[in-house]
Amino acid sequence: MKTNVAILSTVVVSILLILALCAGCTGSAPGGNETTNATATTTPNAGANVLRVATTTSLENTGLLAEIERVYENETGVDLQFIAQGTGQSLDTARRGDVDMVLVHAPALEEQFIDEGYGIDPRCIAYNYFIIVGPKDDPAGIANMSAVEAFRAIAIAGTNNTPGVVFVSRGDNSGTHAQEKTLWKEAGYNYTRDIQDAGAWYVEAGKGMGDTLILTNEKKAYTLSDEGTYLSFKDRLALVPVITESTELMNRYSAIAVNPVKYPGVNARGAADFINWLISDEGKQLIGDFGKAEFGKPLFVPLYAPECTKPPFNCTCAEPVPA
Missing domain, CATH: 3.40.190.10 (Periplasmic binding protein-like II)
Incomplete structure (x- = not known):
């Protein structure tokens, strides 16, 4: 009986030693791994590879969004998730912090959205x-x-x-x-x-x-x-x-990022990157070429400076959004 008790005690001690060693493996190594682990669990942009965009049904119905999604995702690996609604609904979705940015076409409603502090870095991208x-x-x-x-x-x-x-x-x-x-x-x-x-x-x-x-x-x-x-x-x-x-x-389309001060969890970096792509030469060419083959004319006309800064547009279309 004493032999069995001794064996059992030895096994228990061994198990405890193994558990202690495993716990040590999860600790942070010198040089900052602890900071990295903490950031990974608390950063508001943990889903930085996903960009949620509330947008208009007109952009979806034309097929432009699908083409943008195909090209941008292939180039960047970012998962673009479009939610097609009316502009008013899209802006309300952004007001709740449920998306990272909007693509819309109602200047008065956009101005109100920005004045309320929900939207930042507006860039007009095109018109029809x-x-x-x-x-x-x-x-x-x-x-x-x-x-x-x-x-x-x-x-x-x-x-x-x-x-x-x-x-x-x-x-x-x-x-x-x-x-x-x-x-x-x-x-x-x-x-x-x-x-x-x-x-x-x-x-x-x-x-x-x-x-x-x-x-x-x-x-x-x-x-x-x-x-x-x-x-x-x-x-x-x-x-x-x-x-x-x-x-x-005249019908002007704009991209606006959701203000991370209002909603720290939004993918602000992803929104800035996507807006900058939309106003880049590549993005504008894609928008300007879309529809030519099928309809004999582009469905959207990309905006360039300085034209965009003058009436009837009165907007910013070329200045990069700070990352």
Whole structure:
């Protein structure tokens, strides 16, 4: 019995020695490994290889995001994760700290986002035009009008129950919806009082641009669309562009990083790197070439200095974002 107890004691002591040695292996070696280990567990950018971007449905619907993702991920190994929403929703997502940056197209909403302290380092990257599309027979008779005149004519015709006159709004607080509301205001209307509940002629889709175009097509109606999404969906639509390329319809896209002071966990370095790539010669060439082969024209026009600093753009498009 004593022999068995001695053997058992020896085994227990051996196990304790082994455990002590293993614990020593997890300690930090001289020269700073302890600091490295602490950083690895507490750094807010532990997911630095992932970049979360809230963006607009128009950029997704055109296919540009997929092309950017393919090229940028192949070059950098960064996992770009796009969340396509309306601009208003994208900015709200960023306000919650749920993404690292935004790609949006509503200057007034962007300015508010930055003034509130949520966004930093805005860079405009490209532009195209909104267009008013509608049925070929143009029941509101808006051809050859300015955008503001066209909106006024549609409202008058709709209010007077002119046959075939329907306007479909995105109704989703997107950049396109924001531009639409601006045009109603410039046409002399109070949006919530005069337009939103004006009757059956005004329909709110509450959808992205592609789905809104499909609904507009079904209703043989008018809508405001970015040109890129319209061209991407053109083969599925009987709608035609009725009003195009007036100054009132200019559509500017911008990249804005989420402020790490507000949300220390965001991938600020990744956002800076991606924005700098978008405004680089390579990024601008990709954007400027996109759509040429399929549509015979680019869907987006990249912005260069000094043009971007002047009206109607009034933005920064070339100065690198500090890393």
